[in-house]
Amino acid sequence: MCVHGIFLVRVIKVIWQAVRGTSKQNYLICSNMQLKKYSFGVGDRFARQGEAQLKAFMMADDKGIDITPVWNKSNREHLTVGSEPAETRAAAGAAVKRNGWKGPWFVDADHINLSNVDKYIESCNFFTIDVADYIGEKVPESELKQFAGKFGRYAGELRIPGIPAPFDVSRDLLMAAAEKFLFAVKEASGVYRHIERTKGKGNFLTEVSMDEVAAPQTPLELFFILGSLAAESVPVDTIAPRFTGRFNKGVDYEGDISRFALEFEQNLHIIDYAVSEFGLPSSLKLSIHSGSDKFSIYPVIGNLIRKHDKGIHIKTAGTTWLEEMTGLAMAGGDALELARNIYFEALGRFDELCGPYANVIDIDKHSLPAPAEAGGWDGSRFASALRHDPDNPGYNKHMRQLVHVAYKIAAEKGDVFTAMLEKHRDVIAVQVTENIFRRHMCRLFDL
Numbered sequence: 001m002c003v004h005g006i007f008l009v010r011v012i013k014v015i016w017q018a019v020r021g022t023s024k025q026n027y028l029i030c031s032n033m034q035l036k037k038y039s040f041g042v043g044d045r046f047a048r049q050g051e052a053q054l055k056a057f058m059m060a061d062d063k064g065i066d067i068t069p070v071w072n073k074s075n076r077e078h079l080t081v082g083s084e085p086a087e088t089r090a091a092a093g094a095a096v097k098r099n100g101w102k103g104p105w106f107v108d109a110d111h112i113n114l115s116n117v118d119k120y121i122e123s124c125n126f127f128t129i130d131v132a133d134y135i136g137e138k139v140p141e142s143e144l145k146q147f148a149g150k151f152g153r154y155a156g157e158l159r160i161p162g163i164p165a166p167f168d169v170s171r172d173l174l175m176a177a178a179e180k181f182l183f184a185v186k187e188a189s190g191v192y193r194h195i196e197r198t199k200g201k202g203n204f205l206t207e208v209s210m211d212e213v214a215a216p217q218t219p220l221e222l223f224f225i226l227g228s229l230a231a232e233s234v235p236v237d238t239i240a241p242r243f244t245g246r247f248n249k250g251v252d253y254e255g256d257i258s259r260f261a262l263e264f265e266q267n268l269h270i271i272d273y274a275v276s277e278f279g280l281p282s283s284l285k286l287s288i289h290s291g292s293d294k295f296s297i298y299p300v301i302g303n304l305i306r307k308h309d310k311g312i313h314i315k316t317a318g319t320t321w322l323e324e325m326t327g328l329a330m331a332g333g334d335a336l337e338l339a340r341n342i343y344f345e346a347l348g349r350f351d352e353l354c355g356p357y358a359n360v361i362d363i364d365k366h367s368l369p370a371p372a373e374a375g376g377w378d379g380s381r382f383a384s385a386l387r388h389d390p391d392n393p394g395y396n397k398h399m400r401q402l403v404h405v406a407y408k409i410a411a412e413k414g415d416v417f418t419a420m421l422e423k424h425r426d427v428i429a430v431q432v433t434e435n436i437f438r439r440h441m442c443r444l445f446d447l
Contacts, residue, residue: 033125034104035205035237035283038445039068041108041291041315042436045077045407047087048421049320050095052429056436058099065445069101070126072108072315075116076356081411085109085123106205110315114191121198128207128240128315129191135213137183147178151227160223162269162308167220177224181217184210185225189232207313209240211289212359216242219266223274230278238313240287241267247290249317249360250404251397252390253297261300268308285311290360292316293388298443314444316436317360318404322386323435324421325403327428329382335424336379338417343399344371346406353405361405367398374399387431388439 042053050071057069071092078084089107096105109120111130120127151174158167188208195204208229210217217225222241229236244263245255253260264286271284288294288301291314305312325342328335346353347368354361374382384394386403410417421428441447 033203033205035070035106035126035313036066036068036104037283037285037311038066039070039106039311039313040436040441041070041072041110041313043072043077043110043316043318043320044088044091045073045081045083045318045321046324046410046418046421047083047091048418048425049324049429049432050091051099052432053320053436054095054099054101055429055433056441058101059433059437060441060445060447061103063445063447065441065447066103067441068104068106070106070108070313070315072110072126072128074110075112075120077110077407080408085120089123108207111209112191113187114194117191117194121195125199125203126205126207127191127195128209129188130209130212131184131188132210132212132242134184134187135210136180139178139182139186143182143186144175144178147182147228148174150231151224158220160266160269160273162272163219163266169220173220174224177221181210181221181225182228185228185232185234188229189234192232192234205237206235207238207240207287208234208236209287209289211240211242211247213242214359216244216263219263219270222267223270226271226274226280226284227278230274230280235281236284237281238285238287239271240289240315243288246362247288247294247360248362248401249290249357250293250319250322250400251388253294254362257297257300260297261304264301265304265308268304268310271310283311285313287313287315289315290317292319292440295388295390295439295443298440299446302444302446312444314440316440318407319388319435319440320432321407321410322388322400322404323431324428326383326386327424327431328420329379329386330431331424331427332379335420336382338413338420339382340375342406342409342413343374343403345409346402347371349406349409350402353402353408357405361401363398363401365398367396368402369396369399388435 044050057067060067071088073088092107106126107124108126108128109124110128113130155169155171158169192206244259245253267286274280275282275284325339328339384392385396385399389395
């Protein structure tokens, strides 16, 4: 073969290897960079339950509901467990391959900011930019004036299609919104640009979250937040505001359901109007953080998204880890003993474990079963206390919340814990799948 022929063969080989490598990487993460109408974020803290989780999505698909899986894991969870984002991606990719999942899927760098995003950029294609800590931070007076100039046209009586009563937008309200949220929006913009420089525009999805704060954002505030994100050219795909009421980890919603319904419906209309006014992505949708186990508002959410033909992203919170503990209890023997010991240790480390989650849990210490009581329970009784079944008199929401934040103890047990998960994987898998499909998807979509 001539020199030119050899050179051509080598070039073709290099191109083929590059294409093959790119195809493999895309398959591991996602086959289609599009978040469908409905999506669920699922956490897998010990990277063992991907197949069982994905089975729930396949069961929903069999019922005619197409839901995109998003595997999410926060920086706090990675640090606590001692895992890396690449492990989350690999576990999700393996589950997709083994289950034969053909739809899109994503890996979410959950609750990240500029200080920790770099280690997620290669492995993730969905980024939840958490700006809650930046709400209320000051911006220069010149930027406040720019905000007023940009959005001054909405001063006066603002009518949002679908919302009967107009909003009264004063200059003071405009400036208050800028002072409260503008710094946070600019922080989100900075993180987005940082990711974009590495991954490239259009190669990842963006969520902006501001849910872990004391006060909810009003629908009108959400409008100006979305307008500010658009002004910063952040193509936000999902937005996670703080809603009225309590969204505690692993338990049901607490608050005025009728007030939540009104706020949620107004937010749907706000998003529609913001998309048309500011040129945001037409697929923009609400994201419900700590959205697992909020059974009392699932009918409200489900009815409203069907009424207005809207999408939703539900981000679950530790519900799979709780099902792992439930499964271990049901397995009995050494597995039950391990689950008991994790709970007993959690009782002794209450302040340490609960401190980081103080804003999203409400635990009455007096309602926690003492070791003398829980130590006498069989596996079925222990599982009943943990499993979120409001109709079961044995269910204990205080114990459930404490175990929710006790995954640190399981992580400290290392191979002892993960080996037990492997040994009883079949029992645990049933709990994980049933929890996501029966208790969550069926309630939300009225299946």
